[in-house]
Amino acid sequence: MEIRTRTxxxxxxxxxxxxxxxxxxxxxxxxxxTAILLGYVYQLGAPSLSVPETxxxxxxxxxxxxxxxxxxxxxWIPLEEMGDNILLxxxxxxxxxxxxxxxxxxxxxxxxxxxxxxxxxxxQGASTITQQYARNLYLTHDKTWVRKLNEAMYALRLEMHYxxxxxxxxxxxxxxxxxxxxxxxxxxxxxxxxxxxxxxVAEAAMLAGIPKGPGLYSPxxxxxxxxxxxxxxxKAMLDTESITQAEYARASGEVVKPEAFSDFQGKRTAPYxxxxxxxxxxxxxxxxxxxxxxxxxxxxxxxxxxxxxxAEDWIEKEMAGPYDLQVAFVAMDPRTGYVKAMVGGRDYQExxxxxxxxxxxxxxxxxxxxxxxxxxxxxxxxNTQFKIEATDFVYDYGRKxxxxxxxxxxxxxxxxTMMQALAVSDNIYAMKTHFLLGFDTLVNTVKRFGIxxxxxxxxxxxxxxxxxxxxxxTNAYSPFANGGYGVKPTLVTRVVDRNxxxxxRAENEPSRVIDPAYAFLMTDMMHGMFEMGLNDPRSxxxxxxxxxxxxxxxxxxxxxxxxxxxxxxxxxxxxxxxxVWIGNDKQLSNLPSSNEWGLYSKRIWAQFMREALEDxxxxxxxxxxxxxxxxxxxxxxxLATDACPIQRTSYFLQGTEPTEYCTDHKEGREPGKKxxxxxxxxxxxxxxxxxxxx
Numbered sequence: 001m002e003i004r005t006r007t008x009x010x011x012x013x014x015x016x017x018x019x020x021x022x023x024x025x026x027x028x029x030x031x032x033x034t035a036i037l038l039g040y041v042y043q044l045g046a047p048s049l050s051v052p053e054t055x056x057x058x059x060x061x062x063x064x065x066x067x068x069x070x071x072x073x074x075x076w077i078p079l080e081e082m083g084d085n086i087l088l089x090x091x092x093x094x095x096x097x098x099x100x101x102x103x104x105x106x107x108x109x110x111x112x113x114x115x116x117x118x119x120x121x122x123x124q125g126a127s128t129i130t131q132q133y134a135r136n137l138y139l140t141h142d143k144t145w146v147r148k149l150n151e152a153m154y155a156l157r158l159e160m161h162y163x164x165x166x167x168x169x170x171x172x173x174x175x176x177x178x179x180x181x182x183x184x185x186x187x188x189x190x191x192x193x194x195x196x197x198x199x200x201v202a203e204a205a206m207l208a209g210i211p212k213g214p215g216l217y218s219p220x221x222x223x224x225x226x227x228x229x230x231x232x233x234x235k236a237m238l239d240t241e242s243i244t245q246a247e248y249a250r251a252s253g254e255v256v257k258p259e260a261f262s263d264f265q266g267k268r269t270a271p272y273x274x275x276x277x278x279x280x281x282x283x284x285x286x287x288x289x290x291x292x293x294x295x296x297x298x299x300x301x302x303x304x305x306x307x308x309x310x311a312e313d314w315i316e317k318e319m320a321g322p323y324d325l326q327v328a329f330v331a332m333d334p335r336t337g338y339v340k341a342m343v344g345g346r347d348y349q350e351x352x353x354x355x356x357x358x359x360x361x362x363x364x365x366x367x368x369x370x371x372x373x374x375x376x377x378x379x380x381x382x383n384t385q386f387k388i389e390a391t392d393f394v395y396d397y398g399r400k401x402x403x404x405x406x407x408x409x410x411x412x413x414x415x416x417t418m419m420q421a422l423a424v425s426d427n428i429y430a431m432k433t434h435f436l437l438g439f440d441t442l443v444n445t446v447k448r449f450g451i452x453x454x455x456x457x458x459x460x461x462x463x464x465x466x467x468x469x470x471x472x473x474t475n476a477y478s479p480f481a482n483g484g485y486g487v488k489p490t491l492v493t494r495v496v497d498r499n500x501x502x503x504x505r506a507e508n509e510p511s512r513v514i515d516p517a518y519a520f521l522m523t524d525m526m527h528g529m530f531e532m533g534l535n536d537p538r539s540x541x542x543x544x545x546x547x548x549x550x551x552x553x554x555x556x557x558x559x560x561x562x563x564x565x566x567x568x569x570x571x572x573x574x575x576x577x578x579x580v581w582i583g584n585d586k587q588l589s590n591l592p593s594s595n596e597w598g599l600y601s602k603r604i605w606a607q608f609m610r611e612a613l614e615d616x617x618x619x620x621x622x623x624x625x626x627x628x629x630x631x632x633x634x635x636x637x638x639l640a641t642d643a644c645p646i647q648r649t650s651y652f653l654q655g656t657e658p659t660e661y662c663t664d665h666k667e668g669r670e671p672g673k674k675x676x677x678x679x680x681x682x683x684x685x686x687x688x689x690x691x692x693x694x
Contacts, residue, residue, distance in 0.1 A: 054186065055297040057274060059305050060338070060493075065269035068292065075185040076296055076498050079169040083197040085204035086184055088242035090172060093208050093233045095129040096240055099164055130155045133171040177207060178214030178221075191219065193259045201247055202254035205233040219258045230256070270308045272344030272354045277301055277491050279357070285495070285504055296498035301491055302338035307331055307612050311341040314607045319346065319582070323597050326585050328355035328470040329604070330489075331612070334478040334577040337487030337508050339471075353585075360453060360467035361583060364561030365425045366568045367446075367464035369522055370476065372418060374445040375433050376518040381656050382525055383637025385415035386432045388539070393435055393459060402459040404431050410539040417637040419650060423528035424541045425560070427463055434462035448513050449476040450486055464561055474570055474579025480526070480557070481572040483622055484519045485510035517624045517653055524621075524651045526557035526571075533646045534634050547599060551606040554618045560602060567598040569605040574619040576612060580605045626654045638662040 054075055057066035079087070091098050127135070134155045158167055177187035187207050188196040199207065209229035210217045219226040231252065238248045277299060281287045311329050319327060329343040344354030353359070372380070389411050393402045404427045411428065421429035434442060439457035446455050446466070451473065455466040471489050478487050487510050495504040528534045529545035530552060536542075544560045558571020570579040580601040623629075629651045631640045639658050640647040643665040652658075 055292055055295060055299065057277065057299045057301060059269070059301060059303045060340075061305070062300075063305060065301070065303060065305065066274045075183060075189070076173045077183075077185045077196065079165055079172075081195070081197055082169075082172060082184055083199055083204070085199050085201050086172065086188075086196055086208065087168065088240075089201075089204045089208035089233055089237055091129070091168075092236040092240045092242050094132070094211075096236075098129050098168070101128060101130075128155070129171050130158055130167055133167055133174065134158055136171070136174045136176075175211045176214055177210045178218045191258045200254065200256075201237075201243060201251040202230070202234070202256050205237065205251060206230040206256055209233045219256070227256075269305065270303055270342060271348040271352070272356060273301070273303055273308070273339070273342040273491065275344075275352065275354055276339075276342060276357050280491055281495070297503075298494075298496040299492060300494040300496070302333075302340060302493060303342075303491075304331075304340040307341040307608075310608050310611050311343050311604075314604050314611075315343055315346070318600050318604045318607070321597060321600070324584060325582055325597060325600070326351075326355055327600075327604075328359065328581040329579070329608075330356050330471045330474045331576065331578040331608070332475065332478075332489060333575060334481035334487065334572055335485075335510075335575065337475065337478065337490045337510075338493075339489055339491050340576070342471075342491075355581070355585075356470045358469070359585075360469055361566050361581060362563045363464035363466055363468050363473050364563050364566055364568055365427075365430075365464055366473055366559050366561035366570050367442075367462065367466065368422060368425065368430050368561075369480065369526060369559050370445050370449055371430060371433060371437075371442050371462050372422060372525070373480075373514060373518055373522050374437055374441050375418070376521060376653075377515065378437055378441070380418060380433070381637075381652060382419045382521055382650055383417045383632060383652075383658055385417050385637060386421070386429050387414065388412040388416045388421070388426055388428045391428055391431070393431055395435070395459060402431070404428065404459075404463060406539075407541070410541050412536055412538040412541075414538050415636070416536065417634065419525045419528050419637075420534050420536060420634055422525050422559070423531065423534035423543045424536050424539075425529075425544050426541070430462045431459065434459065446476075448486075449479060450488070450513075451476050464563070470579055470581045473568075474577060477570050477572055477577055477579075479514045480519050480522050481574060481577050481621075482510070483624075484512050484514045484516035486513035517627050520621060520624055520627050521651055521653070523557045526559055527555070528634075529558060529560065530556070531648070533648055536635075545602070548602055548606040551603075551610050553610065554613065555620055556609065557621075558605070560598075562598050567601040569601040571605060571609065573609070573613060574621055575616060576609065578605055578609055578612075580608075623651070627651050628654050628657055630657045632658060633662040633664070636662060636664060641665070 055068040056064055056075070057068070059065045162170075173183040173185070175184075176182055177184070177190075179190060181187045181190045184196045184207065187210070188194055188199055188203075191207065192199065192203055206219060206226060206229075209226070209232065212229070216222060217226050217229045234243075234248055234251055237243045238245065243251070278292065281292050281299070311331060315327050315329060319325060326345055327343060328345070329341065330339060331341040332339045342354075342356050344356045344358075345351050375384075388406075390405070390409075391403070393404070394400070395402065406427050407425070412426075416426060416429055418429065418433075420426075439459070439461065442461055443455055443457045446461075451466075451468055453466065453468045453472060455461055458465065475487070475489050479485055488508055490506050490508050492504070493506045494502060496502055529543050530549050531543060532546060532549070534543050535546075545558065554573060556571060556573050558569065561568035561570075566581065566583040568579070568581050570577075572578070582597065582601045582604075629649045631647050632638060632650050633640045633644045634646060634648045634650070637658060639661045641661055641663075644662050645665065
């Protein structure tokens with residue numbers, strides 16, 4: 001009987017033991033599966049936290065002039081720069097147990113599951129901050145179980161490999177706040193015009209409430225709903241003891257006023273300049289275009305916003321005429337090559353083609369200073385004379401003839417000095433110089449001045465028959481302005497990545513490319529275009545800058561140039577060099593000649609230079625020690641006497657200054673007429689050669 005009882009008891013306890021075994025097996029299996037799963041997830045490694053970030057472009061003084069982003073305006077900042085208010089508000093409303101769970105809040109999930117099953121909807125409303133961050137980084141926002149499973153996997157990986165602080169930082173830098181603003185820094189700037197670190201409790205609460213429904217809770221779109229959501233966030237902060245009762249009362253009573261609404265398209269100050277910056281980054285630094293837009297770079301540029309504004313204003317004022325013309329403008333510091341202002345057309349919205357950097361147009365007489373510099377190196381002097389008359393130039397062993405003409409077919413029919421020929425832009429003088437030096441001399445000189453566009457050794461090169469860009473032709477004058485040094489046009493000074501690492505720094509060490517003494521002589525001669533004393537009474541030709549003289553108030557030098565379809569003006573002081581081109585894109589034959597609209601380029605240049613330098617020191621051009629100045633009669637290049645009605649202090653390489661005094665004005669002789677007494681015998685071979693050539 002006792003044996004039967006024990007047997008019966010064993011039979012009764014067998015199901016219980018089987019249940020216990022089954023439970024133990026199930027638990028062990030779950031632990032094994034969990035361990036395998038966790039091991040698998042862990043071996044997947046840390047998921048990338050890389051997200052698109054807004055690239056910001058800065059002017060020379062550190063102001064933002066542009067932003068680039070691929071539809072997501074985002075500025076990544078570290079957690080410590082966000083301020084406590086937004087951290088507390090976000091955790092209170094989004095995930096109160098954020099610092100306690102390991103990526104999932106099982107109680108929230110169970111509660112949300114029961115609610116959704118009852119309502120017959122898909123799982124929603126249970127995601128932790130970690131899960132939301134995973135979804136923002138790697139997944140879509142579809143409300144499906146497959147997406148939730150993937151979300152859980154990514155959330156586990158995030159929790160395994162990153163700290164809570166890193167996860168919260170990433171979340172706040174990626175969450176969407178509406179109107180194109182991704183991340184708290186972009187949102188704080190957009191809604192309140194301040195960095196996240198300066199948000200008040202009330203402002204932080206309003207922003208923390210937006211991600212639940214960016215369209216619904218935007219204070220711009222729905223201020224009433226936004227205020228209601230803000231109140232919920234503040235109550236959550238009070239309940240979690242993130243703020244005190246007094247802070248809650250103050251924040252609840254604070255009137256929050258968002259900034260005036262504006263979509264996140266980024267500023268477009270100097271759009272042609274910004275396009276040139278983009279081209280530099282892609283072509284010179286070989287950066288990927290998409291990466292530039294979305295890598296959160298800081299691009300520091302050379303742009304001077306005030307000079308840019310002046311350039312745009314004067315272009316608009318001076319080009320109000322009836323002609324279908326375009327403009328290109330470049331202002332730079334000739335000492336460094338830093339581009340201070342750039343305009344590539346009259347209207348960027350109509351045409352983004354940058355005529356300052358991309359177009360190639362004939363240089364006209366702006367080429368002459370380079371020619372005359374080469375002549376100085378070959379022994380010419382500022383007072384070297386040629387007879388100016390209509391001339392047919394024969395070349396190519398007598399097989400070809402070139403017959404240039406002066407403006408309005410005016411010729412002095414007498415000797416003219418180089419300085420006067422430059423001031424009135426005489427073509428015959430330039431051509432005689434070009435033929436005497438040899439065509440290759442100018443070709444080689446052009447390259448020394450930094451012009452990379454191809455030029456040909458032909459007669460017309462002396463008159464600017466070469467297609468060059470406005471920026472390279474303008475920069476070619478830098479050695480004249482800075483005492484002989486070649487510089488490279490520079491738009492970008494530094495590029496910094498999102499972590500503060502410097503990716504690029506401009507290193508524009510000037511190198512001497514021309515003789516500083518001859519550079520000074522050329523500058524002195526180029527001042528002549530603004531001196532009425534260099535008008536030529538024999539031909540009735542005036543200096544080319546006569547209409548600008550009243551606008552200039554400091555030592556300045558320059559040269560204008562024109563073709564049928566182009567008008568140029570390039571000029572400089574020691575600290576500012578500016579080039580302006582006006583013309584028609586298609587070079588239409590029915591457009592009036594540049595004689596009709598040629599003053600546009602000169603007036604834009606002069607007005608800009610005057611105002612841009614208004615508060616700057618009036619600096620003289622530095623005179624080299626081997627250069628001397630003497631008073632001469634500019635019409636014949638001889639030393640002036642008291643009888644000379646026109647005198648000019650002109651500069652020469654020491655030892656080459658004139659020694660013969662002017663005798664043209666004795667006994668009432670007119671300027672330019674020969675004295676009765678014979679001229680002195682030329683003192684050097686080059687002078688005798690020029691006399692023979694005349």
